Amino acid sequence: MAERGYVIFPEFLPKDEAQALFNYAQNLGEPDWNIAGIGREQQHTVNTRVRSDQIRWLHPEHAIEQSYLSTMDTLRQYLNRRFFMGLFDYECHLARYQPGAFYKKHLDAFKGRSNRVLTTVFYLNPEWTPNDGGELIIYGESDTVLETVLPQQNTLVMFLSDTFVHEVQVAHKERFSITGWFRHNTSLGPRIDPPR
Numbered sequence: 001m002a003e004r005g006y007v008i009f010p011e012f013l014p015k016d017e018a019q020a021l022f023n024y025a026q027n028l029g030e031p032d033w034n035i036a037g038i039g040r041e042q043q044h045t046v047n048t049r050v051r052s053d054q055i056r057w058l059h060p061e062h063a064i065e066q067s068y069l070s071t072m073d074t075l076r077q078y079l080n081r082r083f084f085m086g087l088f089d090y091e092c093h094l095a096r097y098q099p100g101a102f103y104k105k106h107l108d109a110f111k112g113r114s115n116r117v118l119t120t121v122f123y124l125n126p127e128w129t130p131n132d133g134g135e136l137i138i139y140g141e142s143d144t145v146l147e148t149v150l151p152q153q154n155t156l157v158m159f160l161s162d163t164f165v166h167e168v169q170v171a172h173k174e175r176f177s178i179t180g181w182f183r184h185n186t187s188l189g190p191r192i193d194p195p196r
């Protein structure tokens with residue numbers, strides 16, 4: 001993480017916890033999902049040419065959501081102790097990519113204009129093969145491909161939000177993940193990044 005700015009953990013949680021999150025995501029009803037937007041506040045727009053996934057912000061009222069949030073808070077404290085990152089909080093949402101959905105090349109944060117510091121993506125599907133598409137591609141300098149990540153259950157990817165351009169290739173089957181951001185406490189107004 002400190003040297004490259006990103007890291008991939010193939011087995012992040014105990015297996016049963018990852019599977020429980022998958023079951024939970026899969027059993028959510030249609031009204032639980034929202035069309036994902038881009039940008040923040042007034043600039044928040046729904047642009048299905050850039051991304052076509054659906055999201056659900058995690059809230060501590062649901063035990064299983066709380067459990068993931070609390071794991072990530074432990075990770076936040078560890079990162080602060082180990083790397084002095086000054087991470088202030090964490091927000092995350094479940095994401096559902098239905099067959100045909102994608103998220104074109106983008107950065108999660110623009111230098112100096114966002115308080116998102118570190119992106120985390122945690123994958124939930126138990127069986128995912130290269131034929132299923134939906135890979136996360138992480139780009140380096142001049143569009144070189146640094147990593148192609150299969151969205152396989154229990155893999156966690158973490159990268160600096162304002163540094164790595166990335167994209168989600170078209171998924172050929174339903175793809176579930178939890179995307180989140182560790183943030184700095186800079187004041188950018190009362191509401192920050194996509195309104196919940």
Ligand SMILES: O=C(O)CCC(=O)C(=O)O
Pocket residue numbers: 095103108121135136151166167168177179
């Ligand atoms: O699901 C992924 O692999 C990445 C999602 C993403 O880039 C995002 O939600 O900003």
Ligand SMILES: [Fe+2]
Pocket residue numbers: 106107108166
């Ligand atoms: Fe992203």
